[in-house]
Amino acid sequence: MIIIDPRYTDTGAGREDEWIPIRPGTDAALVNGLAYVMITxxxxxxxxxxxxxxGYDEKTLPASAPKNGHYKAYILGEGPDGVAKTPEWASQITGVPADKIIKLAREIGSTKPAFISQGWGPQRHANGEIATRAISMLAILTGNVGINGGNSGAREGSYSLPFVRMPTLENPIQTSISMFMWTDAIERGPEMTALA
Structure with a gap:
């Protein structure tokens, strides 16, 4: 079990094979660096x-999509931004050494099945949905989706116990904000809700 987390937490508690610390919020950059190695x-x-x-590569790209508008081109630096997502590029962003990114990419790319999962942390900040989609790409790139011992890259399955819930009433507040903006709403509520 390899844990990638800014902090060493009870998730591993000594059971992990390796803990890789990462700068908070840089998971997508790490995945891009891993993908670069796996592709090349x-x-x-x-x-x-x-x-x-x-949309993985040119042959699966819809005809209406722009040239080099596919995932592989983006990772290799052939897309609109022109930046190759090399391990060295990812290392500068994530703080994870490039040689560790290369080693991890080779391990993920050569292990089947590989159970790739993510905790709640990556999605708990602005643009967190980008990180969660990126993490899912690891399972997709390696074909670990839909096989025994694999996973889609999402959180592990869960179940809930049925219980009686209190009835909910109609909410008189019609305004909504993104969940990660709640701290801004405390200070700038009227401005953010157009009630100024």
Whole structure:
């Protein structure tokens, strides 16, 4: 079990094989660096990508999409931003050494099944949905979706126990904000809700 987390927490509690500390909020950059290695070293499950994915590369890109508007071009620096997402690039952002990114990419790319999961942390900040989608790309790139011992890259499955809930009433407040903006709403509520 490899844990990637800014802090060493009870998640591992000595059971992990490795803990990789990362700068908070930089998970997507790490995934991009991992993807760069997997793509350039042919560690992706090309058959899975060809069969199940739209937009991974040129051949699965819809005709209406812009040239080099696919995931592979973005990672290799052939997309609109022109920046190759190398391990060195990712290391500068994440604080994870480039050699560790390369080693981890090779391990993920050569292990099947690989159970890739994420905690609640990556999504708990502005643009967190980008990080969660990026993490899911690891399972997609390696074809670990829909196989025994694999995962979609999302949180592990859970269940809930049925219980009686209190009835909810109609909410008289019609305004809503993103969940990560609640601290701003305390100070700038009228401005943010157009009630000024």
């Amino acid at each position: 070293e042919n560690l992706v499950d090309q058959a899975f990508l060809d069969k199940y994915c739209v």
